[in-house]
Amino acid sequence: MxxxxxxxxxxxxxxxxxxxxxxxxxEEYGVDISQxxxxxxxxxxxHVPRAPRFMEGVINLRGQLIxxxxxxxxxxxxxxxxxxxxxxxxxxxxxKRVGIVVDSVSEVLNLPIxxxxxxxxxxxxxxxxxxxxxxxxxxxxxxxxxxxxxxxGEEKQQLEQIGDQAAVGV
Amino acid sequence: xxxxxxxxxxxxxxxxxxxxELLQQIDADLLRLEEGVNSGETxxxxxxxxxxxxxxxxxxxxxLGFVEVQGLAHKLENLxxxxxxxxxxxxxxxxxxxxxxxxxLTGLVQSAIGEExxxxxVAEYIDKLDKYTSIYEETSHVIEGRTGQEHSFEExxxxxxxxxxxDVAAFEAEVERLLAQAQAASAAAPIEPTPxxxxxxxxxxxxxxxxxxxxxxxxxxxxxxxPKPVAAATPAPVAPKPAANGDQRxxxxxxxxxxxxxxxxxxxNLVGELVINRTRISDIANxxxxxxxxxxxxxxxxxxxxxxxxxxxxxxxxxALLARTTNEIQESIMKVRMVPIGQVFDxxxxxxxxxxxxxxxxxxxxxSGAETDLxxxxxxxxxxxxxxxxxxxxxxxxEAPDERERLGKAxxxxxxxxxxHEGNQIIIEVADDGGGINLEKVRARGLKQGLISSDDRLxxxxxxxxxxxxGFSTAEVVSDVSGRGVGMDVVKRNITRLKGVFDVxxxxxxxxxxxxKLPLTLAIIQALLVRVVDELYAxxxxxxxxxxxxxxxxxxxxxxxxxxxLRGQVVPLVRIAEFFELxxxxxxxxxxxxxxxxxxxxxxxxxxxxxxxxxxVIKPLSDVVGRIPGISGAxxxxxxxxxxxxxxxxxxxxxxxSGKVARAEFSGV
Numbered sequence: 001m002x003x004x005x006x007x008x009x010x011x012x013x014x015x016x017x018x019x020x021x022x023x024x025x026x027e028e029y030g031v032d033i034s035q036x037x038x039x040x041x042x043x044x045x046x047h048v049p050r051a052p053r054f055m056e057g058v059i060n061l062r063g064q065l066i067x068x069x070x071x072x073x074x075x076x077x078x079x080x081x082x083x084x085x086x087x088x089x090x091x092x093x094x095x096k097r098v099g100i101v102v103d104s105v106s107e108v109l110n111l112p113i114x115x116x117x118x119x120x121x122x123x124x125x126x127x128x129x130x131x132x133x134x135x136x137x138x139x140x141x142x143x144x145x146x147x148x149x150x151x152x153g154e155e156k157q158q159l160e161q162i163g164d165q166a167a168v169g170v
Numbered sequence: 171x172x173x174x175x176x177x178x179x180x181x182x183x184x185x186x187x188x189x190x191e192l193l194q195q196i197d198a199d200l201l202r203l204e205e206g207v208n209s210g211e212t213x214x215x216x217x218x219x220x221x222x223x224x225x226x227x228x229x230x231x232x233x234l235g236f237v238e239v240q241g242l243a244h245k246l247e248n249l250x251x252x253x254x255x256x257x258x259x260x261x262x263x264x265x266x267x268x269x270x271x272x273x274x275l276t277g278l279v280q281s282a283i284g285e286e287x288x289x290x291x292v293a294e295y296i297d298k299l300d301k302y303t304s305i306y307e308e309t310s311h312v313i314e315g316r317t318g319q320e321h322s323f324e325e326x327x328x329x330x331x332x333x334x335x336x337d338v339a340a341f342e343a344e345v346e347r348l349l350a351q352a353q354a355a356s357a358a359a360p361i362e363p364t365p366x367x368x369x370x371x372x373x374x375x376x377x378x379x380x381x382x383x384x385x386x387x388x389x390x391x392x393x394x395x396x397p398k399p400v401a402a403a404t405p406a407p408v409a410p411k412p413a414a415n416g417d418q419r420x421x422x423x424x425x426x427x428x429x430x431x432x433x434x435x436x437x438x439n440l441v442g443e444l445v446i447n448r449t450r451i452s453d454i455a456n457x458x459x460x461x462x463x464x465x466x467x468x469x470x471x472x473x474x475x476x477x478x479x480x481x482x483x484x485x486x487x488x489x490a491l492l493a494r495t496t497n498e499i500q501e502s503i504m505k506v507r508m509v510p511i512g513q514v515f516d517x518x519x520x521x522x523x524x525x526x527x528x529x530x531x532x533x534x535x536x537x538s539g540a541e542t543d544l545x546x547x548x549x550x551x552x553x554x555x556x557x558x559x560x561x562x563x564x565x566x567x568x569e570a571p572d573e574r575e576r577l578g579k580a581x582x583x584x585x586x587x588x589x590x591h592e593g594n595q596i597i598i599e600v601a602d603d604g605g606g607i608n609l610e611k612v613r614a615r616g617l618k619q620g621l622i623s624s625d626d627r628l629x630x631x632x633x634x635x636x637x638x639x640x641g642f643s644t645a646e647v648v649s650d651v652s653g654r655g656v657g658m659d660v661v662k663r664n665i666t667r668l669k670g671v672f673d674v675x676x677x678x679x680x681x682x683x684x685x686x687k688l689p690l691t692l693a694i695i696q697a698l699l700v701r702v703v704d705e706l707y708a709x710x711x712x713x714x715x716x717x718x719x720x721x722x723x724x725x726x727x728x729x730x731x732x733x734x735x736l737r738g739q740v741v742p743l744v745r746i747a748e749f750f751e752l753x754x755x756x757x758x759x760x761x762x763x764x765x766x767x768x769x770x771x772x773x774x775x776x777x778x779x780x781x782x783x784x785x786x787v788i789k790p791l792s793d794v795v796g797r798i799p800g801i802s803g804a805x806x807x808x809x810x811x812x813x814x815x816x817x818x819x820x821x822x823x824x825x826x827x828s829g830k831v832a833r834a835e836f837s838g839v
Contacts, residue, residue, distance in 0.1 A: 046804075046812035047705065049750030051795045058794055060806050063439030065794045096794075
């Protein structure tokens with residue numbers, strides 16, 4: 001497990017990592033900017049009945065349908081209604097474009113790589129492989145996430161398989 | 171040719187497309203050639219065209235190091251060369267050999283690009299081919315012109331012993347001649363790519379002294395002699411269709427480019443977005459105009475109105491123009507997705523020929539309407555059902571030549587394949603002038619297979635319908651062509667899946683006509699929008715029978731399942747809100763019902779309200795969220811919101827599988 005973390009950390013590019021920071025409840029999170037396709041304002045999410053459970057619904061992004069994952073639900077936090085600051089971070093997981101709902105997006109930070117520490121043992125464990133480490137910046141603690149790991153292996157498999165089942169195009 | 175010079179994957183993809191096209195053309199040429207052999211009049215241009223196609227396949231495969239493809243293409247090219255130089259007479263056996271070679275070549279191409287297993291019998295074939303050609307290479311020294319006797323493969327095999335030495339000598343001479351010619355040609359003008367063997371290693375299956383005798387000159391050594399390293403020596407995939415190639419066939423074809431369908435879809439998405447924004451701009455323009463005309467507000471506006479009024483008018487004009495252009499763009503892109511159905515028809519002459527030959531029939535296939543356009547996705551799917559139909563026509567429809575003669579018909583049976591537009595549908599007809607469907611035979615077989623009972627009184631139409639029952643076959647002997655009992659039911663199912671309609675007309679002794687009606691596109695449909703709880707759902711209009719409001723007093727239950735009686739028929743109800751677990755409350759007084767039907771079975775979908783009809787663009791949802799029971803796709807509405815499309819097919823079969831109807835009927839409601 002520790003090796004995986006080490007590897008993840010090394011994947012972060014260069015001496016300084018550019019990090020998009022966002023908030024969930026009172027916690028601040030960050031993702032490597034290379035994982036972010038774009039950030040959009042909250043739009044209406046169409047609920048898809050009987051869709052895989054980790055999926056909130058779909059949105060229309062310039063004519064393309066994109067599945068949405070609510071990070072609060074994902075992390076077991078209480079749900080809140082969307083506000084003016086709610087954002088969707090659009091990212092690619094495997095070969096799929098996925099939108100991730102967060103409370104708000106703060107800024108793009110230049111985080112020196114030596115300021116990122118491995119996640120403390122307490123929070124690192126099974127089911128938290130998506131935490132790459134904790135970045136320190138002045139008084140702030142930024143939880144570094146690997147968005148591609150945010151959904152579990154099984155779910156990712158499910159997501160990957162989804163395109164393969166596509167029928168005749170209808 | 172190092173790998174850094176080109177993107178190999180891209181080349182392979184190009185190679186695949188090109189090879190497919192060329193193999194198709196080889197097929198067409200061979201068919202024409204065969205026709206020529208039968209009628210005794212051959213156009214030498216056909217052999218030249220064959221030769222060029224094989225040569226291009228050889229060159230491209232050589233570039234990519236597909237030595238097996240290259241090897242076989244080379245051998246076939248040799249055969250064509252003998253033919254075009256009149257050193258070998260054009261005979262039926264020669265054409266047959268070429269046909270077999272073409273099929274093996276197809277197999278090798280597919281195995282080279284990793285799509286299929288390598289075909290069997292390539293080595294044996296090449297061996298035979300060598301012996302066959304060697305006869306003529308040998309005799310050509312003695313006999314000039316078109317006097318060479320025909321030889322069959324079997325003779326060639328018997329000839330084996332003597333073939334070796336003289337064979338090699340003849341070939342060496344030929345190779346030297348070719349090389350000299352090639353160099354002369356490339357020095358003069360690199361126009362017609364004369365065969366320059368580009369072997370880097372001997373082909374495994376090649377006989378002794380065949381290829382090893384060639385100077386193993388890599389392409390590079392030839393190139394510097396050319397004025398420019400053009401495609402003459404190596405038909406390079408970089409310049410796929412160079413003008414200098416002098417290829418007459420291509421010049422007669424429209425200029426086309428290949429585009430990945432995904433790129434088109436992306437474009438279509440963007441246009442959809444444009445349409446939505448156009449609507450918004452029009453709305454803004456309308457609002458502004460209304461404000462301007464509002465006299466009560468004018469007093470407050472005062473001076474500003476003088477400036478804003480003309481602007482508002484400009485905006486309105488602009489919006490109108492934008493609307494027109496957007497519509498045209500949308501239409502054009504939809505048209506781009508359309509391809510001529512000829513793409514599918516092209517492979518049928520060969521199929522009919524092969525089946526006819528195997529079954530000892532004489533058949534001509536008459537194709538018309540090959541230029542009729544329809545959606546690419548449908549074109550891709552319609553090929554297989556048509557193939558089954560044609561096989562059936564040859565196998566079961568057309569009588570044997572002697573039989574036909576006895577009946578006073580032409581020995582050669584005719585199958586016509588015709589496509590045309592009718593409204594927003596395409597009609598494809600497959601008709602033969604054979605014996606028609608033997609209703610007695612079908613009935614007897616139906617009895618034997620237990621599909622009907624002897625006291626069933628069936629109309630002719632009902633008997634014909636039996637052939638669409640899974641497992642049904644009238645063929646006495648199961649042939650390798652058709653009659654395995656997997657045919658007509660699959661055909662019908664495939665057509666239904668494409669939202670098509672399938673019809674048969676048959677006249678005893680005169681023939682059978684299958685008619686297929688397909689929508690032009692699967693991408694746009696008419697839909698009825700309904701509201702359920704707080705979401706809008708779309709129901710494809712082609713499956714909607716009617717929609718109505720029904721009082722709860724008219725809803726009865728059968729074993730806990732809600733049903734209504736509609737014109738004497740018991741129709742089970744499916745509450746969409748509950749089916750999709752959307753929550754919401756049941757209305758205690760009434761239900762809003764959309765009656766949908768599929769193949770005679772009906773289900774009433776309970777919704778909250780009807781929201782009108784609309785033309786919608788279907789987007790597959792399955793590659794976004796997986797296949798969802800009851801949902802067949804999604805669409806984006808004019809205001810940008812998403813509406814899910816209800817899969818009537820799965821809802822209807824679901825309701826019926828759960829036995830609602832069976833139970834309802836049993837209890838005599």
